[in-house]
Amino acid sequence: MPPPQPPLRKNILKLLTSFLGIIRILQIVFGAGLWVTIAANKYEGSIHFVLFVAVLFWLLTLALFFLTLLDKQDLVPLLGGERWLLTNLVHDVSAAVLYLPAIGVMIYKTERNSFCNLEQYKHLCLYKVYLAAAVFACLGCLAYLLSALYGGCRKCRGEQTVM
Secondary structure, X not given: XXXXXXXXXXXXXXXXXXXXXHHHHHHHHHHHHHHHHHHOOOOOOOHHHHHHHHHHHHHHHHHHHHHHHOOOHHHXXXXXXXXXXXXXXXXXXXXXXXXXXXXXXXXXXXHHOHHHOOOOOOOOOOHHHHHHHHHHHHHHHHHHHHHHHHXXXXXXXXOOOOO
């Protein structure tokens, strides 16, 4: 008979195999893909807003994920404990709402640079960079929307925990 697993290990496995855990990991991956794609290349103007949204919600998502993973949400004053599900829901809705204009900015910048997507064009062309960033922004927004729907359903059923 194998020895019983400590409660922390069970919590980690439970979160990593849950719907919310998988969505959080996807949010982290898509957010990192977005801001790394932008930051690794030349950017200007309204792209700063996209970078701000991507980095802000990437860091907040990391914090929420690790606090939930380690079951330390009770240590967060005002937001933890019984309010943790609501905190996650507000975070996800805010992220989805701010990702929408970021998607618009990336689509606009992609269209503005579509002229340089020719083989004969020899100068620096950010079309493919902006296109990749727009895809990451759309996927990230979708992940936040799914997470917000999931959290909203749990909240409507009267549940207080994220898992």
